[in-house]
Amino acid sequence: MSTPLIHIEHIARTYEMGGETVHALRDVSLDIHPNEYVALMGPSGSGKSTLMNILGCLDTPSSGVYTFKGLDVNEMTDDDLAEIRNKEIGFVFQTFNLLPRATALKNIELPLIYSGVSSEERKERAIKALEDVGLGDRMLHRPNELSGGQRQRVAAARALVTKPSIILADEPTGNLDTKTGIEIMKLFQDLWSKGNTVILVTHEEDIARHARRIIRIRDGKVESDTINPNPVTKFELP
Amino acid sequence: MIRIGEIQESIRIAFEGLQANKLRSFLTTLGVVIGITFVILMGWFLNGLDTALESTVNLLGTDVMYIDKWSWSGGQNWRKTMQRKNITYQQAMEFCNSMKTAEVSLPEAHKWGTTVKERGRTITGISVIGVPYSYSQLPAGTILYGRFFSQFEDEYSTNVTVLGYGVAKALFPEGDAIGRTIKIGGRTFEIIGVIIKRGTMMMDFVDNQVIIPISTFFGIYGMTGRSISVAVKAGSAEKLDEVRAESTGLMRSIRNVPPGEEEDFSINETETFKEQVETLRLATWGIGIGLTLLSFIVGIIGIMNIMFVSVTERTKEIGIRKSLGAKSSSILTQFLVESASLCLVGALIAFTFCSVVIAVAVHLVPEADFLTPYVPPQLILIAAIVSIIVGILAGIVPAMRASALDPVEALRYES
Ligand SMILES: Nc1ncnc2c1ncn2[C@@H]1O[C@H](COP(=O)(O)OP(=O)(O)OP(=O)(O)O)[C@@H](O)[C@H]1O
Ligand SMILES: [Mg+2]
Numbered sequence: 001m002s003t004p005l006i007h008i009e010h011i012a013r014t015y016e017m018g019g020e021t022v023h024a025l026r027d028v029s030l031d032i033h034p035n036e037y038v039a040l041m042g043p044s045g046s047g048k049s050t051l052m053n054i055l056g057c058l059d060t061p062s063s064g065v066y067t068f069k070g071l072d073v074n075e076m077t078d079d080d081l082a083e084i085r086n087k088e089i090g091f092v093f094q095t096f097n098l099l100p101r102a103t104a105l106k107n108i109e110l111p112l113i114y115s116g117v118s119s120e121e122r123k124e125r126a127i128k129a130l131e132d133v134g135l136g137d138r139m140l141h142r143p144n145e146l147s148g149g150q151r152q153r154v155a156a157a158r159a160l161v162t163k164p165s166i167i168l169a170d171e172p173t174g175n176l177d178t179k180t181g182i183e184i185m186k187l188f189q190d191l192w193s194k195g196n197t198v199i200l201v202t203h204e205e206d207i208a209r210h211a212r213r214i215i216r217i218r219d220g221k222v223e224s225d226t227i228n229p230n231p232v233t234k235f236e237l238p
Numbered sequence: 239m240i241r242i243g244e245i246q247e248s249i250r251i252a253f254e255g256l257q258a259n260k261l262r263s264f265l266t267t268l269g270v271v272i273g274i275t276f277v278i279l280m281g282w283f284l285n286g287l288d289t290a291l292e293s294t295v296n297l298l299g300t301d302v303m304y305i306d307k308w309s310w311s312g313g314q315n316w317r318k319t320m321q322r323k324n325i326t327y328q329q330a331m332e333f334c335n336s337m338k339t340a341e342v343s344l345p346e347a348h349k350w351g352t353t354v355k356e357r358g359r360t361i362t363g364i365s366v367i368g369v370p371y372s373y374s375q376l377p378a379g380t381i382l383y384g385r386f387f388s389q390f391e392d393e394y395s396t397n398v399t400v401l402g403y404g405v406a407k408a409l410f411p412e413g414d415a416i417g418r419t420i421k422i423g424g425r426t427f428e429i430i431g432v433i434i435k436r437g438t439m440m441m442d443f444v445d446n447q448v449i450i451p452i453s454t455f456f457g458i459y460g461m462t463g464r465s466i467s468v469a470v471k472a473g474s475a476e477k478l479d480e481v482r483a484e485s486t487g488l489m490r491s492i493r494n495v496p497p498g499e500e501e502d503f504s505i506n507e508t509e510t511f512k513e514q515v516e517t518l519r520l521a522t523w524g525i526g527i528g529l530t531l532l533s534f535i536v537g538i539i540g541i542m543n544i545m546f547v548s549v550t551e552r553t554k555e556i557g558i559r560k561s562l563g564a565k566s567s568s569i570l571t572q573f574l575v576e577s578a579s580l581c582l583v584g585a586l587i588a589f590t591f592c593s594v595v596i597a598v599a600v601h602l603v604p605e606a607d608f609l610t611p612y613v614p615p616q617l618i619l620i621a622a623i624v625s626i627i628v629g630i631l632a633g634i635v636p637a638m639r640a641s642a643l644d645p646v647e648a649l650r651y652e653s
Contacts (some may be wrong), residue, residue: 058561058645079565086563097558097649101254111562116241158562 090159149180269537368455384431557648577633
């Protein structure tokens with residue numbers, strides 16, 4: 001078996017809230033290998049987003065070990081973490097998180113600005129990424145001039161433009177109707193089949209059925225971690 | 239390391255922000271606008287003052303001194319000066335004949351506030367100056383056109399005159415003064431030359447004079463009852479000390495000033511003007527700096543406030559940028575560039591405003607001609623640098639707050 005992309009061991013994350021300690025994650029251990037397609041499931045408040053933020057180096061665990069590509073994340077400085085987020089991770093959020101004043105193209109160029117890509121190359125790659133998600137004709141539209149599904153595709157293009165090792169999507173279909181949700185899932189399926197690693201948070205069984213591995217979380221702990229015996233590969237629009 | 243792309247991006251964001259909030263931006267930059275206006279106007283005035291000083295020094299010559307009953311700088315005991323005896327023509331001539339170290343020394347007789355007439359036109363407030371022909375060797379005797387009078391004309395008390403620039407300009411704007419006649423002290427004089435323009439704000443009277451041979455002068459106005467000035471040209475700035483020492487000694491002995499007693503005459507030099515300008519400069523700084531600092535403090539508070547608002551409004555954006563790999567330094571730069579841009583726009587407004595004010599002021603007040611009718615270019619650079627510094631000062635605390643935001647918290651923020 002290949003070396004894991006992500007290795008976490010006995011991870012915990014606590015928050016101090018008015019003298020009380022909130023245990024968002026209690027004791028989570030996981031290995032995720034390249035080109036896996038994982039769905040993180042669990043009830044609201046179970047710690048899915050917390051885990052996702054830690055995996056994406058947006059947050060650091062209160063205790064436990066996290067190695068990303070063999071590197072100890074706990075040892076890293078804030079700038080190192082920023083660099084990992086920039087080069088290795090592509091986030092897709094439930095609320096899209098696009099910059100409202102910037103055009104689709106500018107939004108996609110953002111991560112490339114922070115990795116120091118020249119402006120011509122930035123533009124070229126952003127156009128390509130936008131065409132790859134089927135929005136080549138919407139380059140100069142601002143987020144409020146796009147539909148929800150289109151916005152999420154712009155967000156996906158932005159996540160992909162740096163060619164990251166891993167796509168982290170926190171409820172990417174949560175704000176979309178079923179039809180546009182399926183479009184996004186098809187996009188993830190394509191990415192995965194091209195060799196990308198995809199981790200997806202959802203609480204919808206229908207969405208999770210697309211993944212190859214399903215991890216269920218409850219009360220900040222892994223409840224089950226199973227291979228999905230028959231993943232959905234066909235996308236029929238209802 | 240901050241990359242060029244990030245700075246360009248920051249500038250773009252900054253100007254987007256400014257455009258989105260035009261009125262708010264304008265109001266917050268007002269303090270900076272006023273501050274920079276003070277900086278520009280102060281710099282402009284001081285610059286003009288320097289130019290005026292320089293041209294005054296040039297017109298007198300740095301190596302020329304005037305021995306006078308009066309001190310140019312005032313400042314001394316007025317009554318004591320009043321009690322000084324006149325310098326007589328005999329004393330002046332004795333001085334000039336004995337003077338060894340100076341290149342030129344000559345007596346000057348002045349008659350203030352006379353009138354001259356030309357074909358029925360009269361101009362008043364004119365000084366008549368009687369000098370020997372050697373006056374042409376002084377910077378003050380430099381001819382614009384025509385010629386100076388000769389030794390012969392001087393010795394024979396000829397009625398010839400050389401006009402100051404102001405007089406020539408007033409009477410003969412076409413520049414055709416030579417060969418014409420004017421009436422000075424009731425007598426008719428032939429105009430043989432015109433002196434270059436020498437006047438500046440501090441010395442504008444020097445152009446309103448007519449120069450005649452000193453013997454002719456005494457023929458009209460008499461030799462007694464006036465104090466003669468002695469102009470002494472050292473020949474070079476290095477010889478000034480030597481010439482000053484000889485002049486003092488010589489004049490003391492001619493006027494019988496007992497050893498140990500104060501001189502009863504003044505040696506006036508261009509240094510005197512430098513002191514006056516220095517006083518004016520200090521006054522300008524004194525008033526200007528206070529007002530400037532005050533408006534910058536107001537400006538900094540305003541901009542800091544608006545930057546805090548901007549950071550709060552854009553908490554989510556900061557979270558998004560951090561999630562995409564922006565380092566704290568990138569966020570810091572973004573907000574510093576934004577507040578510096580805000581101030582730079584303020585400087586631009588101030589610059590435009592000052593350009594108009596300066597052009598109008600110089601146009602309306604002819605006496606202000608020692609000031610440039612435009613903002614001196616070096617001030618544009620200074621204003622830009624000052625505004626950027628002010629912007630960074632005002633932006634540093636909000637920018638640090640923005641850069642220190644926790645990415646998860648920031649992403650969670652809902653406006
Ligand atoms: N900044 C915070 N401060 C205090 N408690 C927090 C904070 N962030 C999360 N929590 C708590 O941690 C627990 C896990 O939160 P998390 O957002 O990971 O849940 P989730 O599984 O993503 O839920 P959902 O499905 O509703 O998005 C919750 O009980 C939440 O209240
Ligand atoms: Mg969540």
